[in-house]
Amino acid sequence: MIKLLQGNEACAYAALAAGVRFFAGYPITPSTEIAEIMSMELPKRGGKFIQMEDELASMAAIIGGSLGGLKSMTATSGPGLSLMQENIGYASITETPTLIVNVQRGGPSTGLPTMPSQSDIMAAKWGSHGDHPIIVTYPHTVPEIYNETIRSVYLSEKYRVPVILLLDEVIGHMREKIEIPDENTIEKFDRKVPTVPNDWFFPFEGNLEGVPPFASFGEGYRYHVTGLVHDVDGFPTSKHSQIERFMNRLIGKIDNNVNDILKWEEYNMEDAEYAILAAGCIARTARDTIKVLREKGIKIGLIRPVTIWPFMEQPLINATKKIKKLFVPELNLGMLSLEANRVLKGKLEVCPYNKINGEIIYPSELEKFIEEEI
Amino acid sequence: MIEQSVVHKYLRKNKKFPHIWCPGCGHGVIMGSLLRAIDKMGVDRNNVAVISGIGCSSRTPTYLDFNTLHTTHGRALAFATGVKLARPDMLVIVVMGDGDAVGIGGNHFIHAARRNMDLKVVVYNNNIYGMTGGQASPTTPSGKKATTARYGNIERSFDICDLARSTGANYVARATSYHVKQLENYIYKSFNKKGFTVVEAVTHCPTTYGRLNSLKEPVAGMEFQKNNFIMKNLWDKLSDEEKQVKFPMGEFVDVDKEGFVTKYLNLIESVRQGD
Amino acid sequence: MGKKISFYEKWCKGCGICAAFCPKKCITMDENTNKPVWNEDECIQCGFCELRCPDFAIVVKKKGEK
Numbered sequence: 001m002i003k004l005l006q007g008n009e010a011c012a013y014a015a016l017a018a019g020v021r022f023f024a025g026y027p028i029t030p031s032t033e034i035a036e037i038m039s040m041e042l043p044k045r046g047g048k049f050i051q052m053e054d055e056l057a058s059m060a061a062i063i064g065g066s067l068g069g070l071k072s073m074t075a076t077s078g079p080g081l082s083l084m085q086e087n088i089g090y091a092s093i094t095e096t097p098t099l100i101v102n103v104q105r106g107g108p109s110t111g112l113p114t115m116p117s118q119s120d121i122m123a124a125k126w127g128s129h130g131d132h133p134i135i136v137t138y139p140h141t142v143p144e145i146y147n148e149t150i151r152s153v154y155l156s157e158k159y160r161v162p163v164i165l166l167l168d169e170v171i172g173h174m175r176e177k178i179e180i181p182d183e184n185t186i187e188k189f190d191r192k193v194p195t196v197p198n199d200w201f202f203p204f205e206g207n208l209e210g211v212p213p214f215a216s217f218g219e220g221y222r223y224h225v226t227g228l229v230h231d232v233d234g235f236p237t238s239k240h241s242q243i244e245r246f247m248n249r250l251i252g253k254i255d256n257n258v259n260d261i262l263k264w265e266e267y268n269m270e271d272a273e274y275a276i277l278a279a280g281c282i283a284r285t286a287r288d289t290i291k292v293l294r295e296k297g298i299k300i301g302l303i304r305p306v307t308i309w310p311f312m313e314q315p316l317i318n319a320t321k322k323i324k325k326l327f328v329p330e331l332n333l334g335m336l337s338l339e340a341n342r343v344l345k346g347k348l349e350v351c352p353y354n355k356i357n358g359e360i361i362y363p364s365e366l367e368k369f370i371e372e373e374i
Numbered sequence: 375m376i377e378q379s380v381v382h383k384y385l386r387k388n389k390k391f392p393h394i395w396c397p398g399c400g401h402g403v404i405m406g407s408l409l410r411a412i413d414k415m416g417v418d419r420n421n422v423a424v425i426s427g428i429g430c431s432s433r434t435p436t437y438l439d440f441n442t443l444h445t446t447h448g449r450a451l452a453f454a455t456g457v458k459l460a461r462p463d464m465l466v467i468v469v470m471g472d473g474d475a476v477g478i479g480g481n482h483f484i485h486a487a488r489r490n491m492d493l494k495v496v497v498y499n500n501n502i503y504g505m506t507g508g509q510a511s512p513t514t515p516s517g518k519k520a521t522t523a524r525y526g527n528i529e530r531s532f533d534i535c536d537l538a539r540s541t542g543a544n545y546v547a548r549a550t551s552y553h554v555k556q557l558e559n560y561i562y563k564s565f566n567k568k569g570f571t572v573v574e575a576v577t578h579c580p581t582t583y584g585r586l587n588s589l590k591e592p593v594a595g596m597e598f599q600k601n602n603f604i605m606k607n608l609w610d611k612l613s614d615e616e617k618q619v620k621f622p623m624g625e626f627v628d629v630d631k632e633g634f635v636t637k638y639l640n641l642i643e644s645v646r647q648g649d
Numbered sequence: 650m651g652k653k654i655s656f657y658e659k660w661c662k663g664c665g666i667c668a669a670f671c672p673k674k675c676i677t678m679d680e681n682t683n684k685p686v687w688n689e690d691e692c693i694q695c696g697f698c699e700l701r702c703p704d705f706a707i708v709v710k711k712k713g714e715k
Contacts, residue, residue, distance in 0.1 A: 022460060043645040048459040048638060053485040057452035060445065064425075064456020067443065068464075072456070090446050217441040218461045220420050224386075224436055226444035233388065235436065377655040377708040379699060391660050392704050398664030402703030552670070554700040580664075592664035596701070600670075 001180050007145045007171040008075075010178055011101055012037035014149035015073055017186040020099065021047035022065035022072040024058045026080060029113045030169045031103040034075035055083035063087060063096045067225065069216030071153060073099035078107045078120055081127065081164075088162050089128035090227045093250070095160035095204070095212065097191075099152055102164055103172040106358050115358035116169040118280060119332035124164045125309045131247065133254040135159065135261055136309035138166045140283045142176035148306065154189050155261060159253055160211050166308065168281040168331075170360060194221060204246070205232040210253030254310055263306040264315050268294065272301035274374065275320060276327045277340055279305050281360055286329065288363040293370060300370070305336075313343045320348055327370055329353040329361050381409045384419070386439045394433050398592020400551030400577030404498050405434050407554055407575070408467070411562035415465065422465045425454045427474035430505045430579075431498035434469045448479030451486040454493050462635050465494065465565065472499040472513040476532045480512070487541035490569040492633040496561060497534055497572065500579040508582025519586040534574045539627045544569035546627040550576040550599035553623065560625065569633035576603065576623075653694055653710050654687050660706040661685070667698035667707060 005013070012034045015023075023038035025031075035051065042049045048065070052058040055076055062072035076084060081102050091098045104120045106112030124136045135155050139148040149165060156163040191214045194201045203223040204212050215221035228236035229243050237243060254261065268290055269275065276286040283304045293300050303319050305312050320326055326348055328337035337352035344350065353369050355361050385391070395401045412422060422440040426432035428447035435442035441464075445453045450468050458466045475483050475497045486493060502520060503509040510520035512532045519526055538546045545567045549557035557575055564571035578584060578595020589595050602620050609622035663683035668676040675691035676698060678684070685698075685707075692709075699707045 022456065024456060043638075043642045046642055046646070050455065050459060052452060052455070053481050056449060057455075057482055057485070060449040060452035061456035061459075063445075064443075064453040064458075065460045066456070067453075068457045068460020070460045072460075086446055087449065216460075217423055217443075217457060218421060218464055222420060222439055222441055224442045224444070226436070227446055228444070235389070376657070377710065379705070379708045381705050382708075385705070391657075392662060392706075395703065397662035398666060399703055402705065403701055406700065406702075406705060551703075552701070554697075558700075593666055593669040596666060596670065 003178055003180055004175050005142055005178050006033060006173055006175050007142050007167055008033040008103065008173065009037060010142045010146040011075070011149045011165070011167065012041070013180065014146040015099065015153065016041055016045065017181070017183040018071065018150040018153040019188045020071045020073050020153060021045065022062060022070040023047070023049045023074065024052050024061035024065065024072070025074045025076065026052055026055050026058050028077045028080045030105055030172050031075040031077050031101060034101060055080040056086060059084040059087035059091070059098075059100070062098050063091050063094070066096045066098055067217050069218070071097070071157065073101065073153070075101035075103065077103050077105045077113070079110060081120060081123060085128040088134070089130060089132055091162040092128065092132035092134060093227050093229070094225050095250070096162070097156040097160055097214075098162045099156055100162060100164045101167065103167045103169055105169050106356070112358045114169070116281060116360055117331045117356070117358070118168065118282065118335070119356070120166065121308065121332065121335040124166055131251060133161050133251055134309060135161055135163045135254065135307065136166055137163065137306060138279045138308040139306065140171065140280050140304065142171065142174065143178045144306070145171065146178060146180070150186060151263075157189060157191055158211070159257065159261070160214060161254065166280065170281050193219070198222060202232040203234045204230060206249045206253065209257055210249050258310050261307055261310060262312050262315065264312045265302070265304040265306060266319055267302040267304065269301035269303065269319060272299050272323065274298065274300040274325050274327065274370070275303055275323045276300065276329065277303045277316070277336055278329055279308060279336065282329050282331060285361045285363050285366055289366045289370065292363065292367055298374065311339050311343065316340065316343050320344065323348060325373060326350045327353060327373065329366050331355055331361065380413045381406045384409045384412065384439050385437055389437050393437055395430065396581045398580045398595070399430070400500065400595065401431055401434070401498055403551040403554055404496065404557065404575040404577055405437070407558040408434075408469070408496060408561055409438070410558050411565060414562050415565050417465055421463065422467065423454070423457050423461070424467045424469065425450050425457065426469045427471070427479060429471040429474050429503070430500070431469055431471040432474065448474050448477065449482060450474065451479060451482040451491075451493060451495070455486065455491055458492055458635060459638070462639060466492070467494045467496065469496050469498065471504070472497060472501060472534065473503045473511040476534055476537060477512045484537065484541040487538055487543045487570045487572070489634045490542055490544060490631055492569055492635040494564050495570070495572045497574050498577050499534060499574055500577045500583060502579050502583040504579045504582050508586060521582070521586070534572070535626050538572040542570070542631075543572050543627055544629055544631055544633070545571035545625070547625040548574040548576065548623045550603050550623065551578065552596045552599035553603065556623070567630070568636060569631055653689050653692050655708040656685070657706040658684060660704045662704055664703065666701050666703065670701060671698055
């Protein structure tokens with residue numbers, strides 16, 4: 001079915017198609033449409049919606065829902081993300097699959113509720129205290145929001161990890177043509193469940209990929225879930241050897257599976273001498289800029305992370321081997337460029353282009369910047 | 375042969391005892407009452423969840439052979455809301471301390487009550503933050519000492535039962551770790567009710583609250599409960615001066631307003647029929 | 650092991666609550682071990698020491714049980 005949908009709408013319908021059956025959230029611009037649609041659509045599918053008293057509670061509730069056996073999600077924006085960080089860490093350490101949609105707006109604090117910004121890139125990865133595993137995805141069109149929402153639910157279930165889907169305000173609220181598949185044709189990928197009875201089940205013992213099978217509450221596996229560091233039996237531990245084993249597995253299940261988790265796009269990179277690294281709405285600016293610059297004879301391409309965390313370290317190194325300069329336009333003071341510099345270790349000049357006035361970056365200004373830098 | 379009680383039946387066999395709580399701490403007494411009440415329910419233990427926040431009381435679930443969840447400080451009710459909506463048939467019990475329930479988690483407490491969410495709350499109220507070493511909590515009585523109120527608490531304290539009553543709970547009762555039979559009875563009664571229920575279990579902390587407030591012998595805290603907590607109907611007849619030093623216990627609310635879960639399941643039913 | 654009382658000595662922390670609130674005053678705390686000792690002849694098996702023991706260290710046989 002062909003439709004004209006907002007990014008936020010596409011996100012909500014994709015989550016339903018992916019089998020999300022529990023949503024808890026708190027209203028916040030510019031994400032609210034997602035909650036509104038879920039409130040309307042979930043009961044039709046036998047799912048549950050609840051508006052909680054704040055974002056602390058929303059994040060807590062979806063962890064509870066997920067432990068109860070339902071694919072669960074919430075949606076928010078910057079100030080709400082800050083409040084959710086406490087329990088995002090809890091989802092990480094308890095390995096509870098959850099999807100957090102963060103439709104970014106300008107910050108800090110209440111910031112710019114209705115204007116675009118990409119300044120939560122670091123908060124999504126590092127916002128919750130302590131070393132913790134997390135996956136962050138970042139689509140750039142309405143159709144891609146649909147697909148990435150489904151993939152994000154899948155990744156969160158497969159790796160038992162919270163996944164943050166980063167959206168840009170301007171795409172969340174932009175209408176675009178999208179072909180929506182029949183909800184029933186979308187693969188529902190069930191959780192991997194234990195294969196031994198309760199007495200022999202170690203709830204936090206990883207499989208070959210480092211991920212433990214998941215027993216929902218009420219299925220006969222009466223195990224303990226805690227935000228304290230725990231051993232394979234789920235009980236808190238203060239033994240250094242057990243702590244180390246646990247932390248290594250927790251972080252390792254993402255680090256050792258980056259090839260499966262990473263996704264990126266290279267556009268016009270075959271013959272490129274220059275490249276732009278951009279995500280979300282600014283990747284669209286970059287595409288238009290590349291078209292114009294190529295007409296002027298400048299061989300330039302785009303590298304676009306779709307999975308933004310873990311960062312595309314090796315793919316970026318590979319893609320920039322023949323590149324003379326890397327331009328990094330973004331709506332923050334240099335988060336992607338910081339990563340690019342970290343990964344490329346000075347082997348390539350990274351030229352950041354940053355804008356934080358609540359506007360997007362226009363192709364004309366990016367074009368001018370790149371021409372001056374070349 | 376050494377005998378086992380009803381309580382022992384529900385303790386995890388792979389946990390070490392004695393438990394973590396200090397000698398004479400009332401928390402074990404409350405946990406025992408809780409387990410006897412669950413046993414009386416005759417429910418399948420696979421269909422029971424015990425959910426806690428952070429603090430001394432919140433170590434309860436670790437020891438219990440149910441689906442157990444030790445969450446973040448103050449948030450137990452929000453986690454429990456998710457579990458209950460995902461598993462409407464499950465008996466979802468939430469154990470919290472006073473700081474957990476009406477301090478850091480106060481907002482979740484009043485909203486869970488307002489929604490009449492079908493959660494069975496047992497608040498272990500020892501009037502202090504025990505685990506962190508005896509800081510003043512929202513239920514530390516005015517004038518009493520804490521490690522962050524060295525000159526006596528100048529704040530007023532919350533009455534947990536009043537708070538639960540005024541925010542819409544279906545069942546509200548209070549007993550103490552001394553009044554152990556009443557405690558078990560109230561918890562059992564709350565389990566049989568729909569909607570949001572709160573049993574305030576007054577307990578004593580010899581180690582922190584007791585040490586600072588001349589009740590440091592384990593027995594002294596229980597002695598205080600024995601002498602100063604009286605049934606509500608008798609307490610009501612006391613003079614205003616007597617009411618300052620005596621505390622009411624018993625059942626404060628016992629109504630049957632429709633709970634959130636019933637309403638939501640009905641909503642699903644009607645939306646689906648309308649399709 | 651007593652006829653009326655099962656006592657998990659290892660679990661007992663010696664708080665003395667059982668002795669202090671025994672309605673028949675038939676429990677004393679041993680000065681050396683700081684653990685309770687029952688005078689089982691006086692014990693009426695009311696069960697309060699079991700119910701109030703914070704450490705689940707006491708099991709009182711119900712009256713009539715052998």
